[in-house]
Amino acid sequence: MNIGVLGTGVVGQTxxxxxxxxxxTVMMGSRDEANPKAVTWAKQEGNKALFGNFAGAAAFGEIIFNCTLGSASLDALKQAGAENMKGKILIDTANPIDYDGDWSLTVCNTDSLGEQIQRAFPDTHVVKSLNIVNYTVIVDPEKLLERTDIFVNGNSADAKAAVSSILRSFGWKSIIDLGDITSSRAVEMYMVLWRVLRVATSSTRFNIKVVQS
Amino acid sequence: MNIGVLGTGVVGQTxxxxxxxxxxTVMMGSRDEANPKAVTWAKQEGNKALFGNFAGAAAFGEIIFNCTLGSASLDALKQAGAENMKGKILIDTANPIDYDGDWSLTVCNTDSLGEQIQRAFPDTHVVKSLNIVNYTVIVDPEKLLERTDIFVNGNSADAKAAVSSILRSFGWKSIIDLGDITSSRAVEMYMVLWRVLRVATSSTRFNIKVVQS
Incomplete structure (x- = not known):
């Protein structure tokens, strides 16, 4: 499949x-046509790895990953262009965290980044996922000592099914559908707990498992 | 030990x-001196179960549990009285959830109920704990299929150690210290995820386990 990955950071690269x-075949998109990180990445990964600007990567992808920083996501997606994402699935991995400040969220409780993106691009099927784990876990869930859970949130059941298929190919075995895009609030607000767990466990390589009775 | 339990709902009763x-020996406190639920509870539980008003229960307890609704906690604790809680440990199990509305939080992100209580009662050692599980799990963690984690948050290491001892007597085997009282934000904001997990799992009897690599 042709896939667009927006963002050149560790999450996008991973x-x-x-x-x-x-x-x-993957096109990594960034603000500039030839971002040095994207160029280097594409060179390393061979002929199935391409680079371009946000609009080029979005147009290229049958499915698109948003791997930009939460603070930059809406702007990056505007550059990607609604017409290039129309009818497509956008997997939103971003968190609206103020990394430069106190790590508080820039939106929460009664709204979320996932919802903001869905409202801005009503003709795109936004599925929030993978935002709850560090890049060291995101495509390697089997490195954790036990099976953990990953969540999908979005308005389209078909889109969530397609994303779940990709998640399984990454190694995720337990995928929980948390409901429509408003449940993005839940997984974004969880990141405040993630942050203190990171300190408490002295690790970024962890995830949670939901245990029932 | 003499313990005060503020609140007559299912959490306080459990x-x-x-x-x-x-x-x-437990004194259950409520707004009224003789709340019918507290009277019935005390009768059922025998001569080690007492009832009284908030101030009476707080004065009675060497340790105090706040099991009132989050929306009523600050007012209930004012009735309990700073002088009756001075130098004591207050275990805050409440969540600032708007249960009557859309289940959004009434405080989050840059503040929390745990912090509000600590600020209002600076001479009391507030330890946030047990707010992340339903009353069906709170003293019966062993009913879950696997060991899960419970958190303590507070400014006093000694108070967290004392609370951890009580948590172990409830059956909790893995207790994670999340840091000072500001980390109450993390566990209160987690409740938005708890809410959607409740729907996704069709259950209230669950908790999370942190899995590392």
Whole structure:
């Protein structure tokens, strides 16, 4: 499949490389046509790895990953262009965290980044996922000592099913559908707990497992 | 030990009954001197179960549990009286959830109920704990299929150690210290995820386990 990955940071690179490994052709998009990080990444990953600007990567992808920083996501997606994402699935991995400040959320409780993106691009099927884990876990859930859970949130059941299929190819075995895009609030607000767990466990390589009776 | 339990709902009753079972003497406090639910509870639980108003229960307890609704907690604790809680440990189990509305939080992100209580009662050692599980799990963590984690948050290491001892007597085997009282934000904001997990799992009897690599 042709997949667009927006963002050149560690999350975009990790997901992009995994997708190439899985046989997909990936275009990494950034603000500039030839972002040095994207160029280097594409060179390393071979002929199934391409680079371009946000609009080019969005147009290229049958499915698109948003791997930009939460603070930059809406602007990046505007550059990607509604027409290039129309009718497509956008997997939103971003968190609206003020990393420069106190790590508080820039939106929460009665709204979320996932919802803001869905409202801004009503013709795109936004599925929030993978935002709850560090890049060291995101495509390697089997490195954790036990099976953990990953969540999908979005308005389209078909889109969530397609995303779940990709998540399974990454190694995720337990995928919980948390409901429509408003449940993005839940997984974004969880990141405040993630942050203190990171300190308490002295690790970024962890995730949670829901245990029932 | 003499323990005060503020609140007559299912959380207060469940914790109060467990404490009596464990050999403690418990006074359940409420707004009124003789709340019918507290009177009935005390009658059922025998001579180690007492009832009184908030101030009476707080004065009675060497340790105090706040099991009132989050929306009523600050007012209930004012009735309990700073002088009756001075130098004591207050275990805050409440969540600032707007249960009557859309289940959004009434405080979050840059503040929390735990912090509000600590600020209002600076001479009391507030430890946030047990707010992340339903009353069906709170004193029966062993009913879950696997060991899960419970958190303590507070400014005093000694107070957290004392609370951890009580948590172990309830059956909690893995207790994670999340840091000072500001980390109450993390566990209160987690409740938005708890709410959607409740729907997704069709259950209230669950908790999370942190899995590392």
């Amino acid at each position: 997901i992009g490389s995994k997708l190439v490994q899985l046989g997909h | 914790i109060g009954s467990k404490l009596v079972q464990l050999g403690h």
